[in-house]
Amino acid sequence: DSDAPWSPQTLLRRARRLDPEGWSRALRNHGLLGQYHQIVPALREGISIGIQPPIRTYIAAHHLSATSNAAEVERIIAKELELGRYSGPHEIDEVRRIVGPHFQTSPLGLRPKPNGKFRPIQDFSHDPKPNRDTPDTSINAQLHPDEWPTTWNSFRDMCAAILRHPRTAQAFVRDVVSAFRQIPMHPSQWAGTVVEWNGAFYVDLFLAFGLGPACGVYGLFADAFADIVRAEGLATTAHWVDDNVFIRVLQRDLPRVNIKRKLLLKTITGGPQRRGGRLFWTSTDGVEHTEDYAQPLKSQPGAEDGYNCSLADIDRISAQLGWPWEPEKDSPWSTTFKYAGIVYNIATREVALPxxxxxxxxxxxxxxxxxxxxxxxxxxxxxxxxxxxxxxxxxxxxxxxxxxxxxxxxxxxxxxxxxxxxxxxxxxxxxxxxxxxxxxxxxxxxxxxxxxFDPATPVDIDCYCGGSTSFGVGLSIQGRERAYPLRDDAVGITDIKTVEALALELAVRTAIELGYSDRPLLVHTDNTAVLGAFKKGRMAAAGPDEVLRRVAVHETRARLTIHLRWVDTKSQRADPPSRGLISSNLPRLPIPSMDAELGQWFRPSW
Structure with a gap:
């Protein structure tokens, strides 16, 4: 009987906040029902993520973080019961009547949250030792997170999104209420999500934190919500788990923003791609994107203060879907906003750590x-x-x-x-x-x-640096040269990566000596090891790594941003001086100040 108190439909309907009929209408109206075909059935019947029925019943012991905070665990259980996301408490026979003949519990743990509260964790990776009385695997060992790819708007993605908008744009940030816990689980999955506490049993009916695919499963719904917002033309939107950003623009800027979106759409090569658990689109220049830019921004019914939309427009779409927000966490429209642990300033194109x-x-x-x-x-x-x-x-x-x-x-x-x-x-x-x-x-x-984070074009001062183990370092900047011969006892035995790193240090110090600061600078090198290490921030070998760390210090002190560009040896203007071959008709570069760490490597330069 579908109306019986223990029937899956009754249990899910009691706690479900997302409206399957609202989602069905919205997805159909915007031609998204085929792309997100799993969502409506999942909301009506629960979603299956691959948990297999256990062949034996296993009840796990809990972690110390839970047993030492029993009152907190009991408070959380009471809250889940009140919200209808747990069914219980049950005796073991009642559990079997609901989930089947066998079930498996996972250890409970508590993780502190920044607000002083605790997040309950079910340790679905807990792996009991296989024997005749226990299951052979943890719950997570059965699951495949990569089968649930989703878009994640990273730091780089957010910076890129801001740069596509005028400096007058504003952002509104919202948090989804208990994001994972909005997604109902299919009854076939319940045997793997039973919770035991003090001998009583509870059936967890909704997606739990700790399940391997949880981020991707929730991401399916978050991506669909974002695509509905885009199809409405409401705002540029981005999400990182439960953090959601909406960026609106002045009405007068809509044509300019939409031209940018149209141009980007033309560069997207095909449909979405996946790598691991990440979903993305690629443009012809190889850059990865979190949307395809197919939808333009539009003026909305609630447009206010000269902008194309308002909070009322976000609420209108959210209400149709039952998409729940935490109003106390709302960050109202502003050019400065916090997203995923970083503060962004749209107007100045800057970021800070909160x-x-x-x-x-x-x-x-x-x-x-x-x-x-x-x-x-x-x-x-x-x-x-x-x-x-x-x-x-x-x-x-x-x-x-x-x-x-x-x-x-x-x-x-x-x-x-x-x-x-x-x-x-x-x-x-x-x-x-x-x-x-x-x-x-x-x-x-x-x-x-x-x-x-505004990528100003680096200033090309015609700076080339190079090194050779047989001689030393050579520099060429704006038609001026200087050669730095290695000490006799270092010639021929010093690692070329160290010599090339020293060449970069001398190039940066010389540029500073020439008066360059507060700008991005372009430096040409033919050494791929130094180029790669400087970009990622480490060199495996200790010697050149120490030198490159010093370069980073000089870069920071002079407020420079050094951009390295590879050049082939034939075009490397610093190659002759790096071998001691100086052009007699070219003027010499000034010698920068050198501390002992740098100066110890060289004989007098010329």
Missing amino acids: ESKREKYLATIAETREQAAAQGGRHQLPVIEKLHGQCQWARNVYTEGKWHLAGLQAFIKTASQDRKLRHQWRHGGKKLADDIDRWERTFRCQDNTWRS
């Missing part, structure tokens, strides 16, 4: 230091992994930080080799200590650093 993130990252460093102090200077993998992820993200603002990740990465690589030793305490060495020190100084800086 104060809350800076404090959070400093707290992680403090935790790292406290643990090391208590363990004789040793560190543990989980906290170093957390710090590395935070520093990687902060690098979007503090670009010179790319040179201060190698120590963290080396520790992670070594400590990750044996999963059984993940929690072993181990020393990290000087590089790790230096990285942590550098990032702490960076995060303690109180100047509210803003970085421009």
Whole structure:
């Protein structure tokens, strides 16, 4: 009976907020029903993500984070019951009547959230030892996240989107309420999502945080919502899990913005592509995009203040679909907005790290230091992994930080080799200590650093640098040259990558000596190893890596952005002076100031 209290339809209908009929109308009206054919059936009957019926019943023990916070777990369970997303509490026989003869629970854990609350985690990767009384695999071992590709608007994507809009554009940021928990699970999946607590059982009816494909499954709905917004012509929209941005423009700017979108559409090569769990479109220049730009922006019924839309227009579409927002997290229309942990300024084309993130990252460093102090200077993998992820993200603002990740990465690589030793305490060495020190100084800086992401064309000052192990370094800048011979005891035995890195350092220092600052500069090199290492922020060999780190310091102090361009050896104007062949009729470049670290490599130059 579909109306029985334990029937799947009754259980799902009780808690479902997304409206299948509203989605059906919207997708059909905009010709999207074929592209998103899974959505309406999933909302009516629940979505299947590949969980197989267990062949035995297994009840897992919970993690310490849950058992030591029992009151919090009970509060979360009570909330899920109130919202209808859990069915229960049940005796074991009732569970079997709902989900089938066998079921498998996963350990519960709690993860602290920035607001002081906790996010419940079901550890679906928990792998019980196979024996005749337990299942053979974890729930996640059965699942394939890459089968659920979705678009993710990264930092680079957001910067590119802003640059396609006039500086007068405004953004509105909204958070989806309990994003994953809006997606109902098909009854065939429930046997793998049962929750046990204190001997009572609860059937989790909705998509749970911790399931391998959860991001992609939710992303299916988020992508569909974004495409409906685009089809309405409401705004440029982007999302990162539950963070959603809507960018509106002045009515007078609509033609100009739409011309840009039309030109971009012409460059898109074919339909969406997928790589791993990511969905994207590629343009003829090889750039990846999170939409195809097929839909123009339009003036909306709620247009206000000279702009093409208003919050009322977002609410109109959301209400039709049952798409739930958290109003207390709304960030109203502004040229400055926070998205996925970065503050963006549309008007100035700049980004900054929010104060809350800076404090959070400093707290992680403090935790790292406290643990090391208590363990004789040793560190543990989980906290170093957390710090590395935070520093990687902060690098979007503090670009010179790319040179201060190698120590963290080396520790992670070594400590990750044996999963059984993940929690072993181990020393990290000087590089790790230096990285942590550098990032702490960076995060303690109180100047509210803003970085421009507007890619101004680099100034070509006709700067070429080159090196040879048989002689040394040569520079050619604006028709002037200088040769820097290596010390006799370094000739022929110094790694060419070190010599080429020294050439780049001398080129940058000489450009600064010539008065260049506060701008992007183009430097030509024929060494692909230096070019690649400078771009990604590390060189495997310690010698040239140390030199390139110094280059990054000079770059930052002079507020330069160095762009390296490869040039073949035949066109390399610094090649002759790098071999000691100076043109007698060309003027000489000035000698920049050199500290001992640089000067120790060379004999007098000419």
